[in-house]
Amino acid sequence: MFGKWSLTAAVCLIAAVTVMESVNAQSQEITVSAAISLKNAFEEIGKLYESENAGTKVAFNFGASGDLAKQIEGGAPVDVFASAAQKDMDGIAQKGLILSGSRTDFAKNSVVLIQPASSKLEIKKFEDLMKPEIKKVSIGNPLTVPAGRYAQEVLTHFKLWDGIKDRLVFAENVRQVLDYAARNEADAGIVYMTDAKLREKEVRVAAIAPQESHKPVIYPLGIVKDSKNEASAKAFTALVLSEEGRKILQKYGFESAR
Structure with a gap:
């Protein structure tokens, strides 16, 4: 009888430990919603984070910053938000959705005009977009x-916006703009310098937008107030801001904003 009770107790103990391990593993996963232009750099940072924090996992949700902000407003379970613009972070921060004191600017980028690498069209400056042979210009x-x-902002600065409205092809995110140009489905596109570098065999940079032609491209990062894994979210954020994180971001063409 005693042996049966011991066996039953042992089985229950093992089951309890298994459940606790499962719960613990789930609690160690964090969700990071980030601008899609950060995809390559953040995936590498995510792998580094997981290697330095045994038993942890980073689940990424990449997309347009505006769409990601709306998801957070709608109650999506997100721990960390990294935007490609201050406006989208401002929107949810003003609604009290970002943990106080956690917001910080961490990276900068440049805006460039690209065209397919195989294109025979002569595009050397933004004003060239007005040439009649240029039929499709893709932007987000x-x-x-x-x-x-x-x-x-750039097209308005050069007084081109009204003139090329009918030629614009809107994309769901900046990587889709890059795809259109890389596949020769658009004669030109406007993306970030970091995106252009990723596919420099398929697209070429025709012009770099002067800084005065648009608002600074600064990436803010913050912890979502309703995060269920605040400690892990802080650890991930700290890694992004660390020297190791900065080097990875620089590897993909981002400049430091700190």
């Missing part, structure tokens, strides 16, 4: 895509 949707807003 300014309503939700920071790169699209920067593109609109």
Whole structure:
């Protein structure tokens, strides 16, 4: 009888430990919603974080910053938010959705005009977009895509916006703009310098937008107030801001904003 009770107790103990391990593993996963232009750099930082924190996992949700902000406003379970523009971070911070004191600027980027590498069209400056042979110019949707807003600012600066409205092809995010140009589905596109570098065999940079033509491209990072894993979120944020994180970001063409 005693042996049966011991066996039963042992089985229950093992089951309890298994459940606790499962719960613990779940509690160690953090969700990071980040601008899609950060994808390559953040995935590498995520792997580094997981290697330095045994039993942890980083789940990424990449997309247009405006869409990600709306998801957080809608109650999506997110621990860390990294935006490609201050506007999208401002919006949710003003609604009290970002943990006080956790917001910081961590990276900078440049806006560039690209064209397919195989293109025979002569594009050397933004004003060349007015040439009649240029039929399609892709930019991110300014309503939700920071790169699209920067593109609109640049085109407005050069007094081109009204003249090429009918030629614009709006994309859901900046990487889609890059795809259109890389696949020769657009004659030109406006993206970040970091995006252009990723596919420099398929696209070439025709012009770099002067700093005075658009708002500074600065990336803010913050912990979502309703994070269920605040300690892990802080650890991930600290890694992004560390020397190791900075080197990874620089590897992909980002400049430091600190």
